[in-house]
Amino acid sequence: MVTIALYNLKGGVGKTAAAINLAYLxxxxxxxxxxxxxxxxxxxxxxxxxEASVKNEAKKxxxxxxxxxxxxxxSAYEHLDIxxxxxxxxxxxxxxxEMKQSKKKIASLLSxxxxxxxxxxxxxxxxxxxxxxxxxxxxxxxxxxxIPTTLSIRxxxxxxxxxxxxxxxxxxxxxxxxxVDHRKNLHHEVINTFYKDKLFFKSYIPYLSDVxxxxxxxxxxxxxxxxxxxxxxxxxxxxxIKQRCIN
Ligand SMILES: Nc1ncnc2c1ncn2[C@@H]1O[C@H](COP(=O)(O)OP(=O)(O)O)[C@@H](O)[C@H]1O
Ligand SMILES: [Mg+2]
Numbered sequence: 001m002v003t004i005a006l007y008n009l010k011g012g013v014g015k016t017a018a019a020i021n022l023a024y025l026x027x028x029x030x031x032x033x034x035x036x037x038x039x040x041x042x043x044x045x046x047x048x049x050x051e052a053s054v055k056n057e058a059k060k061x062x063x064x065x066x067x068x069x070x071x072x073x074x075s076a077y078e079h080l081d082i083x084x085x086x087x088x089x090x091x092x093x094x095x096x097x098e099m100k101q102s103k104k105k106i107a108s109l110l111s112x113x114x115x116x117x118x119x120x121x122x123x124x125x126x127x128x129x130x131x132x133x134x135x136x137x138x139x140x141x142x143x144x145x146x147i148p149t150t151l152s153i154r155x156x157x158x159x160x161x162x163x164x165x166x167x168x169x170x171x172x173x174x175x176x177x178x179x180v181d182h183r184k185n186l187h188h189e190v191i192n193t194f195y196k197d198k199l200f201f202k203s204y205i206p207y208l209s210d211v212x213x214x215x216x217x218x219x220x221x222x223x224x225x226x227x228x229x230x231x232x233x234x235x236x237x238x239x240x241i242k243q244r245c246i247n
Pocket of ligand 2: 015016017039043123124
């Protein structure tokens with residue numbers, strides 16, 4: 001089982017869109033795939049049409065009242081399952097900060113389902129917190145979408161700094177550019193500078209309205225725009241991820 005967290009300190013950078021579209025592609029290729037929605041906003045859950053079945057489910061998973069496996073739901077797509085988030089996921093930091101060995105919590109929960117899945121995507125809330133520390137140390141890869149703008153790059157650099165200061169394994173960190181606007185010189189300049197950095201995948205996701213339409217269709221991009229340029233971009237990105245992180 002390979003575990004990949006979609007993460008950024010910043011919100012609104014395309015984490016959820018990537019988690020869902022990459023997970024869909026993974027499942028389509030026959031990998032048993034799970035999306036674990038850790039964001040109280042529940043956007044991944046929404047795209048896969050899932051809702052927590054128990055009150056305060058996210059909280060109960062973290063405090064041990066509920067097994068991770070029993071929170072898993074099937075999506076409408078073959079090989080693709082989801083652990084939905086509810087608003088109680090907002091308490092994750094408080095719960096974990098009251099726990100001994102909180103940094104090992106995500107790893108120990110994931111170990112209970114490791115025989116059941118080939119690939120697990122964790123859709124993280126933005127920020128850096130106790131929950132993120134547990135994610136950083138408990139998963140194989142941290143996949144970070146970055147919009148090629150000044151503020152976005154500042155947040156990327158803060159994350160790198162955080163990894164350094166906390167002795168975290170920065171080799172887990174992989175990045176791709178997201179919401180790229182070809183009309184903007186700044187986007188080109190930032191991309192060209194950062195491509196020298198091996199942290200970044202060559203494939204990137206442009207700013208495209210087909211991605212936004214996932215909200216209207218309440219489903220992964222491929223289900224309503226399989227031959228679109230946007231779908232092609234996620235396919236290219238998935239190919240690179242597979243080469244570097246899965247095979
Ligand atoms: N490549 C893209 N092009 C256009 N809109 C996008 C793109 N990626 C995401 N969006 C839209 O931007 C918003 C934030 O994206 P989302 O994936 O939810 O970000 P995050 O999970 O990082 O907060 C959503 O409305 C989404 O539809
Ligand atoms: Mg999100």
